[in-house]
Amino acid sequence: MIRSLHRWPGLIGAILLCAVALSGTVLSVYPAYEAINAPSSAGMNVAELATRVQAQQPTVEQIRRAPSGKIMAYFYEGDQPTAAAIDPATGVMIGSADTPALQRWLTNLHRSLFLGDSGRMVTAAGAAAMLVLCLSGLSLLARRAGGWKRLFSPLRGQGEGRRHAAIARFSVWGLALSSITALWMTAGTFGLLPEGAGAPAFPTNVSGRTGQPPATIAVLQETPVNALRSLTFPVAGDKTDAFTLKTTGGEGYIDQGTGALIAWNDADAWQRAGDVITLLHTGQGASILGLVLGLSALGVPIMGWTGIRLWLTGRRKQASSRVPADQADTIILVGSEGGSTWGFADTLQATLTANGARVHSAPMSAFAPDQWPNARRILALAATYGEGEAPASASGFVDRLTALPEAPAAPLAILGFGDRSFPAFCGFAAEVARAAEAKGWKQFLAMDTIDRQSPQDFARWGRTLSQALGASFELNHQPKPPSTCELSLISRRDYGAEVQAPTAILRFALPAASLWQRLTRRAFPAFGAGDLLGIVPEGSTVPRFYSLASGRSDGFIEICVRKQPGGLCSTRLAMLEPGDSVHAFLRPNPGFRPVRGKSPVLLIGAGTGIGPLAGFARNNRAARPMHLFFGVRHPSSDALYAEELANWQSEGRLASVTMAYSRGPTPIYVQDVLRRDAARVARLVSEGAQIMVCGGRDMAAGVAAALTDILAGQGPNLATLKAEGRYAEDVY
Template identity: 45%
Template sequence: MFRWIHFLLGLPPAAVLIVTAVSGATLSLVPAADRATVPTISRGTSVATLAEAVAARHRAVTKIVHRPTGAVAATYVDGDVSGVEIVDPATGESLGPFHVSEATRIVTNLHRAFLAGDAGRIAAAVAALVMFVLAVTGLQMLARRQGGRWALLRPVRGTPAQRWHAELGRLAALGLILSSLTGLWMSADTFDLLPAREAAVASTVASGGTPAPVGSLEALRSVDVADLDALTFPDPTDRADVYTLRTLKGEWSIDPATGRILSFVSATNLDHVGRTVVMLHTGRGAWAIGLVLGLSAGCVPVFAITGAATWWKRRSARAQIPDNLPARSADTVILVGSEGNTTWSFAATLHAALTRAGHKVHTAAMNALSPVHGHADRLLILTATAGDGAAPAAARHFMARLAAVGASPQVAVLGFGDRTFPQFCRFAQDVSDALDRKGWPRLMPLTCIDRQSAQAFAQWGRDLADALGHGREFVLEHAAPAPKTATLELVSREDYGVASGAPIAILRFVPARDLEIGELPPFEAGDLVGILPPSTTMARFYSLASSSGDRVLEVCVRLRQGGVCSTFLHTLPVGGRVRAFIRTNPHFRPAMGKAPLILIGAGTGIGPLAGFVRSNRARRPIHLYWGGRSPNSGYLYEHELAKHLAERRLTTLRTAFSRQPGGGYVQDHIAADAALVRELICQGGHVLVCGRRDMAEAVKRVLDGVVQPLGLDVATLSSRGLYVEDVY
């Protein structure tokens, strides 16, 4: 729902919102410019003294106003000449005429009313309301996408347009909300929609005596210029007229002959709120706030461009399903739950493979579930999870619709997610549980795929082929849209573990064309490089052990039995070339700051961890726990880690070699160092784990016990962003 609201209120009226925002951002510069040119008002000068000095220079003064810009302006009449001048608040001397540039008038009118009078003011109010809804729904969507409100500040993943939209959005959202709400208040005040204020006493009449010199009036002598809002002078031709003095406290009527206070109306809470609202919205009297709100407004054109780009990409990314038969004639129904349309491409691959195998297939969104789907022989559900375990956009109504389906086809659920999020494939699990409660027979158990792994999807396809009685000709070869690749040349390699039968290679590449990293986008240790073996379109991803500043692209690769890409890389000679591309992985990076890091890995998982240590130029405390097989042939980065220890880029190093007598595993050292680990966690320590899934699970179990005395567990640390992992 939030997405549709955000889209409908964002893209169609984008031009109107851009005009409102850009004109507001332009006006936000005016208070800052005024602040640099008007004199500062210091306490010590009374209103009476100021008024006397101004009145001495003119035949008649009608008003002295402390303007929101900070300037003090006097309106005067000298015979047939009238005007407004800026005066020195300390001496009353003229500092020159007051005027507002025509450009500022036009931009102000454009911002407040689109140059269209009352109709334009109504349109401006509607634009403010739309901006408020967009900011709120944008934050809600980002929270869901990031995995909950507590994860709003985590690095944003996605396409460049998505990242720009989200990163700027969370920076500007509060400013846009404040601007929108204050703009709505001012619009309501313009159209008299706010509660009526207490009116000043209009019938106050002066004594009619000869006016005394303004500088002698005690009521004005007791008020400092710094507290002045406005002083209105009496009409010199009307002996019954009075001085009207307005300050933050309220409004006084003063007899010009006696100086006696005739009436006083105290400022209401509504007056104070209105004054604050105007200050916040315009920046008048608070130029720094004005600049912040102006910067927020200046982001709106970027939001429009990146939002449109994201919408178009999502729209074009939804896979077309050829040979999609009607549901009533299908023996197999594929239902898709997708947030960003990527799951649809996997469904299209599955649909095509089943059709080739002779099945009659119908594919639809999970929201389209109806009783007719239940009459198929089997129901295959492919679903992502949105944010903190929620249903994706295409599956929001699935659970409600499920109750109306009475038949019981065979079912299989395939979840898509990211293991770095605490609620990995949570919605797929919820769907699986709901189907179990209905008693529908299982074609296959629930399977979850991490980060759209084509390899894992292919394995699920082989399991599906076995369940359906198909041979090995049933293959799910899912090819994501081909990324732009760079050709890399292998410039050095280090081989380990050959003697122990577990070969691992550290490979270092540079772009082949000119031996400069410039062909690739910037990358950091912990990001991923996708490498495409010859004659394939299916990339294999490896965690990077280097960053762009290292001038090489470095990975650790274990030779896997039957692994196409690992075999290719292990046989690649120096000078050999590969096609590769970068996929950012901002979630798996050390948190900013000086808090200690606890790095835990095994095998090739040391790659990004070694990269984190290498880039630790600030010498923040880093404690590395790493496990390998043998110190003789499998000690990766041995010499470099020793150097980092000497340079204090690495604080402590604990190694565990499982094939060495008494060596144990990395989790054993975590348990042995429980007191140290607890102390580091108390200091805000950030835990990063990289390596095989079984190792990570063992570390979790031990770490749960280690932090239990602190009233914590790994799930809590993860929810706070203090425990992250990159496992395979």
């Protein structure tokens, strides 16, 4: 339901919303431009301003102050009415008061699409659609993140979905505010809101005299220019007329002969609310807010494009079966981080559909068994992220299952996807199995696992599934190779030969991209240190991932590689010479990078785990306190980045560097130097330090044990630090 509320207003109103949003973005610049260029009137009162303007322009009829601070005077030159911008310090004309032609054109487009009242109603409908999009989008963002409390946690996943969510998370607040204020202003335009107090009735008790100079009128002396809306002068020679004063606090009339205030209405709540709404929508009087709203609006065409691409992708995924959820007898739930598990789900859906099943596929984050009344079985394909965590498309699944009053009636089968070389192999799938058992959810197949996306393992599980369903089919999955980009090696530095651990720092040229490649997103995407470079070795369908030691701003792509015995990918990389090339792709890893702020960062690693940590230090131009603890075998053989580390420390990019040599004169491991510096480590953690660990899983386990001992009884433990986003691992 929420996805439909989000999808259809966006698709139907995409062009309208883009036109309104882009015109709003450009219009948001004008208040800032006016505020920057408007001469200051701070500390001046209206009496002084009126006197100066009248001295320069004796025929002045009205003085206005725009919310930006721009002062304008309206007067006659001969018999021609004229308007000019005024310097309040002198009363001298400094420019035209006319609205620029482009601004008028954009304003008409933005408000009414050049269609008058009918156009205003259309743009109001667009604002309502945008509000629906914002509210439904916020709900989907929270679901993606795993709950409202995690709405601002680092985004996971990749591709258009991640880009769409990243832009939405910034833009949705400004777009929601603009939509609400636009609807209010439209309601006011069509008389659907009270008009407020407005001006009082014109008084009948005027003195009948003229000639009171503005400089001597007490009310004008007491009114600061910054509160002025307009001052209208009485018609020359008309003894029954009066000064009309409008301010942010109200409006009224001043006797032109005595200077007395003879009628006044304070601004009521509706007028004040209308003023605030106008300020919030236009940014006039709050130029910084206007620019923020303009930037938010700039996200609309980008989100429109990514949203349409996501919709088309979703339609392609459902091409083999368009069975609605409430009509399906088989539900496939997918928990995927990088998208590869969806490929297996597509194969499973196509095979089951060919054998007569009515199949509906959905992400595990959309778990809603009450919407599947005809389901006879539920198949959960669950990958694992990090150390046993839920992947991006399964956020909140276990919490929703636990919160159900009773288990779903349709029985469950769980298939886990992971890498057996990691200790948390299929950890999330195992967690789902435990939660299902605790809820009393019947499983018609025992949990099974797929190692490294093996088509053979998947086919084996398929045979078991076909027997359980009383059918006969084979799951023949052909993994789709990722879209790659050719990277050319420009340099390499070799280490570790003396300790039988050949290691290299490989630096690749940043591939050039044409404008068309950038527009079609076929160029190598933006990246930062800590993101992952995926390389598919020859003879395999499973990519190997290497943590990046550089960001795009560095102008190159750098990784650290240790040659593994029998390793297909590491052996190939170890043989590269400058000028050789490999095909690779990028996978974002937003969960492993320093959080923003000035708090300290503890960088802990060993061996090739120095890669992303070196990248963080290299880009620490603001000299944030970063403390590196780094372990290698021997200082003369495999001390990666030794020269750079010394330079970065002298430049302030590293606050300290603590080395651990496991084969030096006094062998010591990185977890040992942490224990040795326990007091300093505990102090840095108490000051809000973030801890980032990269390297082999044995090292990471030793570091975790050391930190547990160091922090015992001294404040937050590792579980708390992880929950707060202050402890991150990149472990292999």
